Amino acid sequence: MKPTNSVRKAMLKTSLKSLLAAATLVVAGQAFAEGHALPYPFKPDTGNEASVQRGARNFMNYCSGCHSMRNLRYSRVGQDLGISDDLLKANLMFTSEKVGDHILSSMPADASKSWFGQQPPDLTVEARYRGPDWVYNYLMTFYVDPSRPLGTNNLVLPGASMPHVLWELQGLQVKKAEGEHGAADGEGEHGGHEAGAPFELASKGKLTPDEYKKFVADTVNFMVYAAEPGRAHRVSVGYKVILFLLLFTVLAYFLKREYWKDVH
Numbered sequence: 001m002k003p004t005n006s007v008r009k010a011m012l013k014t015s016l017k018s019l020l021a022a023a024t025l026v027v028a029g030q031a032f033a034e035g036h037a038l039p040y041p042f043k044p045d046t047g048n049e050a051s052v053q054r055g056a057r058n059f060m061n062y063c064s065g066c067h068s069m070r071n072l073r074y075s076r077v078g079q080d081l082g083i084s085d086d087l088l089k090a091n092l093m094f095t096s097e098k099v100g101d102h103i104l105s106s107m108p109a110d111a112s113k114s115w116f117g118q119q120p121p122d123l124t125v126e127a128r129y130r131g132p133d134w135v136y137n138y139l140m141t142f143y144v145d146p147s148r149p150l151g152t153n154n155l156v157l158p159g160a161s162m163p164h165v166l167w168e169l170q171g172l173q174v175k176k177a178e179g180e181h182g183a184a185d186g187e188g189e190h191g192g193h194e195a196g197a198p199f200e201l202a203s204k205g206k207l208t209p210d211e212y213k214k215f216v217a218d219t220v221n222f223m224v225y226a227a228e229p230g231r232a233h234r235v236s237v238g239y240k241v242i243l244f245l246l247l248f249t250v251l252a253y254f255l256k257r258e259y260w261k262d263v264h
């Protein structure tokens, strides 16, 4: 019958439309939540133990003066990353003496408020709170901005009160003029910038752009590890459990066949 068919079609159309609308909303919501688009793609790799170790060294040297990781103990870092107590004490522990201590910064809270306008936040779970790619981009995108009190600004956290503490390593970069960046600027990897990167170096740092990226990637890998130190263990237990369940399924199948073979 024709009427029912057309009613059906109309219903299908409306539900497709609302599905599409819902999908658009989700996508728009995500774009909105991200704020500024992140110019540098990044995928963390906490399975690379050497990288996480280097990241721990970077963090203790360049960040722990201001930032704590109060939910993490030095001893846990040592155990997970295969670093002995002596090496920990000699190379990574600047603010405390016992390996069982939590990673606290040496910065007095009240003084830091007057220096920076706020206390540097604890970074134990920062990589989970903001996402590894956000943290990576944060450390990549400090740029010269004379209108700011410290002379630098940040692309993904505009008005950040943190100084560009890695400027000696990265050098100082300035924003390219609008429309100057984009795939068509032909600079490519050779100029030390990717096509599409929003910055160019105004003065060189101690590290080349590629070395600096590696430095930041190591640091973020450590922060991702720190946000969930038990992850490696959880993943390996997960695989074992799934293997067990698969084997058990096979056993259960044969058992079932054995029980039911005389019934038919």
Ligand code: HEC
Residues within 6 Å of the ligand: 058, 059, 062, 063, 064, 065, 066, 067, 116, 118, 119, 120, 121, 123, 126, 130, 135, 138, 139, 157, 159, 160, 161, 162, 163, 165, 166, 219
């Ligand atoms: C001189 C003190 C100081 C040092 C050293 C420092 N920071 Fe910060 N950091 C701050 C302050 C202050 C803020 C707060 C910025 C704001 O919200 O405006 C901050 C904010 C941050 C944030 C953003 C927090 C958020 O989600 O809003 C991250 C990530 C961060 N720091 C990472 C690092 C890393 C990694 C290092 C080491 C490479 C480092 N910081 C070294 C002072 C410091």
